Amino acid sequence: xxxxxxxxxxxxxxxxxxxxxxxxxxxxxxxxxxxxxxxxxxxxxxxxxxxxxxxxxxxxxxxxxxxxxxxxxxxxxxxxxxxxxxxxxxxxxxxxxxxxxxxxxxxxxxxxxxxxxxxxxxxxxxxxxxxxxxxxxxxxxxxxxxxxxxxxxxxxxxxxxxxxxxxxxxxxxxxxxxxxxxxxxxxxxxxxxxxxxxxxxxxxxxxxxxxxxxxxxxxxxxxxxxxxxxxxxxxxxxxxxxxxxxxxxxxxxxxxxxxxxxxxxxxxxxxxxxxxxxxxxxxxxxxxxxxxxxxxxxxxxxxxxxxxxxxxxxxxxxxxxxxxxxxxxxxxxxxxxxxxxxxxxxxxxxxxxxxxxxxxxxxxxxxxxxxxxxxxxxxxxxxxxxxxxxxxxxxxxxxxxxxxxxxxxxxxxxxxxxxxxxxxxxxxxxxxxxxxxxxxxxxxxxxxxxxxxxxxxxxxxx
Numbered sequence: 001x002x003x004x005x006x007x008x009x010x011x012x013x014x015x016x017x018x019x020x021x022x023x024x025x026x027x028x029x030x031x032x033x034x035x036x037x038x039x040x041x042x043x044x045x046x047x048x049x050x051x052x053x054x055x056x057x058x059x060x061x062x063x064x065x066x067x068x069x070x071x072x073x074x075x076x077x078x079x080x081x082x083x084x085x086x087x088x089x090x091x092x093x094x095x096x097x098x099x100x101x102x103x104x105x106x107x108x109x110x111x112x113x114x115x116x117x118x119x120x121x122x123x124x125x126x127x128x129x130x131x132x133x134x135x136x137x138x139x140x141x142x143x144x145x146x147x148x149x150x151x152x153x154x155x156x157x158x159x160x161x162x163x164x165x166x167x168x169x170x171x172x173x174x175x176x177x178x179x180x181x182x183x184x185x186x187x188x189x190x191x192x193x194x195x196x197x198x199x200x201x202x203x204x205x206x207x208x209x210x211x212x213x214x215x216x217x218x219x220x221x222x223x224x225x226x227x228x229x230x231x232x233x234x235x236x237x238x239x240x241x242x243x244x245x246x247x248x249x250x251x252x253x254x255x256x257x258x259x260x261x262x263x264x265x266x267x268x269x270x271x272x273x274x275x276x277x278x279x280x281x282x283x284x285x286x287x288x289x290x291x292x293x294x295x296x297x298x299x300x301x302x303x304x305x306x307x308x309x310x311x312x313x314x315x316x317x318x319x320x321x322x323x324x325x326x327x328x329x330x331x332x333x334x335x336x337x338x339x340x341x342x343x344x345x346x347x348x349x350x351x352x353x354x355x356x357x358x359x360x361x362x363x364x365x366x367x368x369x370x371x372x373x374x375x376x377x378x379x380x381x382x383x384x385x386x387x388x389x390x391x392x393x394x395x396x397x398x399x400x401x402x403x404x405x406x407x408x409x410x411x412x413x414x415x416x417x418x419x420x421x422x423x424x425x426x427x428x429x430x431x432x433x434x435x436x437x438x439x440x441x442x443x444x445x446x447x448x449x450x451x452x453x454x455x456x457x458x459x460x461x462x
Contacts, residue, residue: 007047010035021156034411039066042429042436044416053415055426055440060232060264061295064341065431071296074337078330087116087327096327099335103303106273106339110282111303113313116327120263120289121155123300124226127287128159128180129321131224131257134308137316145217147210147225147256149185153233154226154261154287163226166234181217183209185231186239189374189385193393203240211250224257224285229275232264232427235420236383238376244279257284257308263300267291268342268430270379271352278378284308292335299331347430351379358434362441369448371455380430384444386422386451388461396422400460406451413450415443 005013011032019025020033035047042065044052057063064071078095085093100114115130117123128146135143146163148154154163161169162176165185170176184191184206192202214222225247231237251258260283265275269291272278276286284307289300304312312319325331342348356379363382367375373387386403388396396402403419410417410424418425428440455461 007035008032010047041065041067042432051414053428053436053440053443055428055444056416056418057427057429058295059290060269060427061290061293063267063269063291063430064294064338064345064347065429068294068296068338068341070337070341071294071334074333075297075330078333082329085329086324088322093327093329093332095329095332095336099327099332102336102339103301107286107303108274108277108282110284110305110307111286112306113304113309115302115304116332117289117300117302117323118298118325118328118331119155119300120261120287121157121160121300122323123263123287123289123302124154124163124261125157125159126302126321127224127226127259127285128163130285130302130304130308130312130319131259133316133319133321134257134311135223137311140220142221143223144179145222146180147213147217147222148180148182149227149231150182151185151187151234151237152182152226152228152231152261154228155263181213183213185234185237186243187237188240189393199240200242203242204246206239207243207246207250210247211254214250214254214256219254219256222254222256224259225251226259226261228261228263229265229279230270230378230381232381232425233420235423236376236378236381236425236427238378238381238383239279241280244276244281248281259283259285259287261287263287263289264427265381267339268348268351268379269381269427271348271356272379273348292338293331294338296338297328297331297334298325299328299335342430345431351430355430355432355434355437356380359437362437366441366445366448369445369452371448371452380428380432382426384424384448386424388455396460402451402455402460405454406447409447409450410443413443413447415440415447417444417447 014033015029036044037047038045042054044054103114104112115126117126132144148163148165150165152165154160162180165182186206188199188202260276262274266288270278276283284305286303293299360377363375363377370390371386372384373393374385376383388394403422406424407419
């Protein structure tokens, strides 16, 4: 048996061969990656033996927590019986069929059909193909424009990154691709606060930006509008309660398809099975990934509402789109076990009735911290905005990268938070308890205090 490799040896091999996503390769090589070795419940351990509270559920995905034997057993059994077969050539596998049935049961009633992929990015690529095919079949091929939002995240493939509204991604690779346009995000702190608008009034204003874009593009040219119920990677931007119902009204007024990107919000994260249910709207299509398997194996897909499905099934002929791993039997078997576990543990109710409200109370107390300008939660998603002047809500200079300063303290203190600019965000596993929320919030408060001490020491405060 070979001796276990040291952390330094693993870091050297990592730097020599592994190109990480969304990474400055030279910067990581100088620092060395943190090597995660094992996990259990909501905790991780690295190769140095440090215990870390994972307040980001891996990457928004480990909803049922780490170490769930039911999911491991489901994968093992399926690998032994049928490790792979594809869904081409008019074939299907039992897990894919049964998962399609189960998804039709747990999603909103307009969804009875699913198209499988392997990731959220692939799911959103499928959206582009599917909505344009829908309008083409209906004899309106000019309806090809898809409207999204600035600072949205819909994946990192060519189509997914184009749908997203992140400037840094568009700057690389000649994006966005043609036919995708963007409107401003419904972020009250940046766009409504200084106007003196209530959150509810701002929600209506932000929704009307969609109507303005539809009219300027020509309603006869607009295929769909896509949005995350709550913008995740953009900083946990929680829209006002008035926003989504008004967006739905506008889409229906002009016949525009409404797409809910549920890759982050789906499978209980917001206290309902899906974020669109929490936000009060009924989409025509819905993308999912991450929480469908709790990240144990890759799986994604598109829930297709009957408005679209009937056209594609009855009039569309062959849909020239798909993936080798569409409906992968092992991934589908794990998803079935995962959904069963969510139901067995009543995790959606746990988030809605217990830990979600408890987190909201804890974050209301964190809002009193001198560095925090705004604290928001929805279900088990939360954001803290770091500000230079709490009374005025003045932002820190971008060059200070205060979010990254705070994130550095989080890593050292044993809690994983994500920094999006100066918004510190969390999305812990749905199995988290009140006692673990107390532990997490205490760690967050300590990191805020350490960041405040840095700001005082260096004279960064107002």
